[in-house]
Amino acid sequence: MLGSLAVLVAALLALHSAVPNAVGNLGSLLETFLPWLGLPAVALLALASLRRSPAAIVAAIVPALVWAVMFGAWVFPRTSPPGTSTLTVLQHNVADDNATPATTANTLARAGADLIALQELTPQTLPVYEAALTPEHPHRLFVGTIGLWSRYPITHSRPLDIKPKDITADWNRGLRATVQTPTGDIAAYVAHLPSVRIRPQDGFGTAWRDESATALGAEIAGEKLARIVLMGDLNGTVHDRGLSPLTSRLTPALDGFAFTWPAAFPLARIDHIMTRDAPATSTWTLPSTGSDHLPTAARLDLKK
Known part of the structure; x- marks a missing residue:
């Protein structure tokens, strides 16, 4: 047996x-x-x-x-100190029902990241994050409920059409921008893929998430810049075949388990940082901020 x-x-x-x-x-x-x-x-x-x-x-x-x-x-995750060619990026779903957005915003502001990607921003909480993050990250971009704050200039920004065809409501959860770092331009993508659900009638429901991942993968496939960083709540793990349109084109930052959800007892890493030609040298999570997700961060090597 x-x-x-x-x-x-x-x-x-x-x-x-x-x-x-x-x-x-x-x-x-x-x-x-x-x-x-x-x-x-x-x-x-x-x-x-x-x-x-x-x-x-x-x-x-x-x-x-x-x-x-x-x-x-x-x-046994690696650790690497910041260097002159390092870009530190941070990804966090801040939760639209977060009761302590000011605490969350201040925690993120102190994290020392060069790029900060957020999901589930609301009209009520956006000014809170603006006040905390903008002093050190004056370049920012918002599309729907997602946002990107950068220490470095942002150019050539646009929304991404990754909405599943069956969603008829206003739904904007993807953006692409060029970030002008001291070591050259990098294409920054921020995305929030649809949630998945477990239901008795249809099992593990991933259809919308998978469709959105396919659309995002097609956008990344057409990217002209060599360096790419994708930051997002992708509602799936790197082993989940539904994210293969992304994991087949980008390298996930996988140093350590770094589970991000649910924050009270993390069981899975569904918040990701993935790259092309900008390898992650270390990855970690931050303590709970009041969201049901944990923030995840990575240092990227831009020496090439």
């Missing part, structure tokens, strides 16, 4: 992309929480040790080894 369970856990880890989405998007649901398969792997190893069965122990080691290969590097 233990051997069979060990083989199952190892297979789910190594072959997660083979789990079909045909029924309730089970594949994407598994991929959302894939790192947590480390818990049953450890439990199986502990049970096998208690039974003192060499065969069971060998079988239980297999999923533990698979997990270590996939996620072991996340256990």
Whole structure:
């Protein structure tokens, strides 16, 4: 029994992309929480040790080894100090029902980021973030409920049409801008993809999120600048095949687990920083700000 369970856990880890989405998007649901398969792997190893069965122990080691290969590097994240060619970027869904926006804004202002991307801004809270962030980030851009604050000049900005076709309400959640850093221009993208839901009738509902990700991926595919940074609440993890239009074109900042949601007990990293030709040298999360998401930040190397 233990051997069979060990083989199952190892297979789910190594072959997660083979789990079909045909029924309730089970594949994407598994991929959302894939790192947590480390818990049953450890439990199986502990049970096998208690039974003192060499065969069971060998079988239980297999999923533990698979997990270590996939996620072991996340256990010991790297750290790198800011340098002359470093760009520090910060991504945060501030939550439109945040009861303490001033606290959130002040926390973000003290983070030392060069670029700050926010989602779920409202007409009532925008002045609060403006007051806290603009002194050190005078260049800013807003589209719908998202915004970008920059220490450096912003040019050639435009909204992105990433709205799913079935959404008829006013919905603007994407922007693109050129940021003129001291080491050259970088294309900055900010996005907030549609939420996903688990419902008894249709399982893991990701259709709108996937459609929006495809549209955003097409925009990025056409980007002329070599350097790109995408900051956003993408409502999916990097292993989720629904984000493949993005992860196939950009490199996610994956240093450490850095789970961002829900803030009270983070289970998944759904807030992301992804790049092209601007590798992340370290990634981390900030403490809770009053939002249901944690802020995530990364240092990017712009030496090339």
